[in-house]
Amino acid sequence: METSEIRRRFLQYFEDRGHTVVPSAPLPSPDPNLLFNVAGMAQFVPYFVGQQTPPYPRATSVQKCVRTLDIDEVGKTTRHGTFFQMNGNFSFGDYFKEKAIEYAWELVTKPQHEGGYGFDESVLYASVYYEDDEAIDIWKRVAGLPDDRIVRLGMKDNFWSMGIPGPCGPCSEILIDRGPEFGADRDWEAGDRYLEFWNLVFMQNIRGEGGGKEGYPILGELPKKNIDTGLGLERVAYLLQGVDNMYEIDEIYPVIERASELTGRKYGSEHEDDIRFRVVADHVRSALMLIGDGVTPGNEQGGYVLRRLLRRAIRSMRLLGYEDPSLVELLPVSLEQMKKSYPELETDFGRISQVAYAEEEAFRRTLTAGTTIFDVAVRETKASGAHQLEGAKAFQLHDTYGFPIDLTVEMAAEQGLNVDTEGFKSLMKEQRERAKADARAKKAGHADTSGYRELRDKGVTEFTGYQELSTDSQVRGLLREGAVAEFAEQGETVEVVLEKTPFYAESGGQIADEGLIVGDGLRLKVLDVQRPVKGLIVHRVEILEGVLRPGTDVHAQVDHEWRVSACQAHSGTHVVHAALRQVLGPNALQSGSYNKPGYLRLDFAWTSALDPATRSEIEEVANLAVRQDLPVSAQYMTLPEAREWGALALFGETYDEQVRVVEIGGPWSRELCGGTHVKHSSQVGALAVTGESSVGAGVRRIEAFVGMEALHYLGRERALVRLLSENLKTRPEELPAKVADLAERLRTAEKELERMRAAQVLQAGAELASNPRDVFGVQFVGHRAPDGVNGGDLRKLALDVRGRMGNEKPVVVAVLSVNDGKPGVVIALNDTAREWRLKAGDLVRIAAEKLGGRGGGKDDVAQGGGTDPAGADDALSAVEHAIGHQVTG
Ligand code: SER
DSSP states (O other): OOHHHHHHHHHHHHHTTTOEEOOOOOSBOSSTTOSBOOSGGGGGHHHHTTSSOOSSSEEEEEEEEEOOTTGGGBTTBSSOOSEEEEEEEEESSSSOHHHHHHHHHHHHHSOGGGTSOOOOGGGEEEEEETTOHHHHHHIIIIIOOOGGGEEEEOHHHHEEEOSSSEEEEEEEEEEEEOOGGGSOTTOTTTOSSEEEEEEEEEEEEEEOSOBTTTBSOEEEEEEEEEEEEEEEHHHHHHHHTTOSSGGGSTTTHHHHHHHHHHHOOOTTTOHHHHHHHHHHHHHHHHHHHHHHTTOOOOSSHHHHHHHHHHHHHHHHHHHTTOOSOOHHHHHHHHHHHHTTTOTHHHHTHHHHHHHHHHHHHHHHHHHHHHHHHHHHHHHHHHHTTOSEEOHHHHHHHHHHHOOOHHHHHHHHHHTTOEEOHHHHHHHHHHHHHHHHHHHHHHHHHSOOTHHHHHHHTTOOOEEOTTTOSEEEEEEEEEEETTEEESOBOTTOEEEEEESEEOOOOSBTTBOOOOEEEEETTEEEEEEEEEOSSTTOOEEEEEEEESOBOTTOEEEEEEOHHHHHHHHHHHHHHHHHHHHHHHHHOTTOOEEEEEEETTEEEEEEEOSSOOOHHHHHHHHHHHHHHHHTTOBEEEEEEEHHHHHHTTOBOOTTOOOOSEEEEEEETGGGEEEEOOSOOOSBGGGGOOEEEEEEEEOSTTEEEEEEEETHHHHHHHHHHHHHHHHHHHHHTSOGGGHHHHHHHHHHHHHHHHHHHHHHHHHHHHHHHHHHHTOOEEETTEEEEEEEOOTTOOHHHHHHHHHHHHHHTOSSSOEEEEEEEEETTEEEEEEEEOHHHHHTTOOHHHHHHHHHHHTTSEEEEOSSEEEEEOSOGGGHHHHHHHHHHHHHHHHHO
16 A cells, blocks of 8 residues: 555544544744654644644644654664654544544554555554553453553653653554564564554643653643544555565655666665665655755754755765766655655745755765865875874864765775774764753753743733734733743833733744833833744833833833834835746745845745846836735635635744735735735835845845835945046946946056066066176076066076077076065076086975975976075075085085
């Protein structure tokens, strides 16, 4: 059975039993403690813990997950994959243990022709939390399992949590006995023979901080008893497809096949190669899914994980002997499989592949640059007589050039060297510890959220700022350094929560509103506005006057000018986004933005710089849309409705049931957005694009000024043009021609100057030729030319002098000049001098030594130089001495 069919049957089965089908949340996790979603229940946590009322009593989903703790293990064992899918059914205080077991058992054992998975009951087992007699009882009753097929296990195996504080509970799993060839009888620990594939969590507790699977405290009971189940889709797929492991299922194996065709190696013949094949197949698929959800390669957090995955895949292909770009071959193969369940991957493939291919190109450049550094390190190591490359070098290659250590080890081995991997590891450890210390420091900077939660528990803050800029309200509470406080006085900076507020909290790229909160004898200046927990708006204020207390009546007043400009900038961002997509096509999708009064910037997926004509076109399309005075409106709808409408959602955001769609000119621009906007596009005013640059692989940034700022910007440009045209005494439209003409004349003048200088240098030739010194019969000319003569001219001079002196007597000409602070020397000999066994190359080396450098060349003419101008005169006398030495010796 195809993986996509297993997935489809799951959702169908539970939909038929009253579950709402909920789409997978995006891979990036909204929880700052996790990079990616690691379980199906993640998006439902607020329902489990009672923070929000679930909109449905039961739900089902197939969640995309990425677990990266085991990244180094991928491929070595057949059990670790990075991307996987988890089928789940969830009950929020609705059904509990009995129904959960009944559903799971029915779907697993129902024959395939009746829509089930058709597993053979006789090889199935159930594990339960050791003290859960109730579950044992249900398994016996509902599934008819005998005692010896039910096993009691401890907390490590049968108590589930996300690994962080939050909901948790005892669980019960369905295991399948794969037969004695996979392990010993009743050996539950090893995990290969009795493979668990469906985990039913009886979500009823809340846990605290603590390490490992057993070392955390249970803080209490959840408000309701819930169900969270997780059926490993890949596991079921390999069990039903009759293959050994997840790498061999229909969604993954074709990549291995293609890799095998490309490399000419066979999967299944060499253990080391097999590991590489599996790394390639797993990582290519994970990268496809991550980029699909808007992650781009980078050096931090999720971006770094993606970068590692891509680089490990590329590197593994190289180790398999394939040196050409490989993603272009493999990514489309993965797409072919994955699009069956995720059709959006095909629509987005232009963007996805651009990002992946750009990263491969960057990595290939890295390899080239790093190889040069590597070669130098090898030379130095060998020169010092050592056989081991220092750990510090390997670390530098890794840290600066992204060289994986195994690459360094292997390349060193080819050069007959080994690598101090222990030294490397200890440097890596130091770096990790530094990073951890940084992270801890950052975390401590954040206020503990319990104070916010206390105020949030009193209700959601109403936001009135879409309709009005000033609102009568009341102080709900205040916080000093994160802790709820009873009062604060003039001069203090504290955080305030109001019952309702017109102040926009920073989000969706728009910065917070500025303004004042006033009351009887009270004046607060709003410095920042944030939403630290969902539903709570918090103002950071400076108390200009009075004493602040909970319960005080106040009037909250957003600065009108500020807000108007903020609206212009935010609507401007949407306009520029739509213009980008109109000009560049739908791949130019926004990945981040920032806007504040007068200014906006927008990061978008694109791999090459925009040429000036394209930039102007984007600016023109944007300004035309402004001029057309398109209506701007916002409306609420469900996420599927918004998608149907073509509204663009930002990556990595988890949206509520009801989303807000802002549109400008109907379908021209539709985005999911909570920001504040103008009412008509003409209110954006002028829009001037000021720059476009790269901010990482496959991501570009466009910047613009909006409204009055755009006019000021254009005004500054105009002033600059005026100044230039005054200085150059020409009309503005003639400036380019004038500047080009000036540059051309400057070039001609420089050439002329150079010619004249050379002529001047050469003029000295006749005089030098007539005044040689006699050094034991050798006619020696040692001349220090004026500073600034380049190597070419020195050579001309030396040859000119030599030519003038004929061949009758031995002649040695040495000329030297200091150019740009660096001394250079040229020595020329005639044939007779060479018959006297003098050599230009030897003499130049002697001169260059005095100049702190090197030199060499042929016997008749040689050239050298150094870094020490102070040695210039010594150099010439050293040459003279050497001649004497040679002739008399
Ligand atoms: N949350 C549980 C798991 O991930 C069941 O869905 O295994």
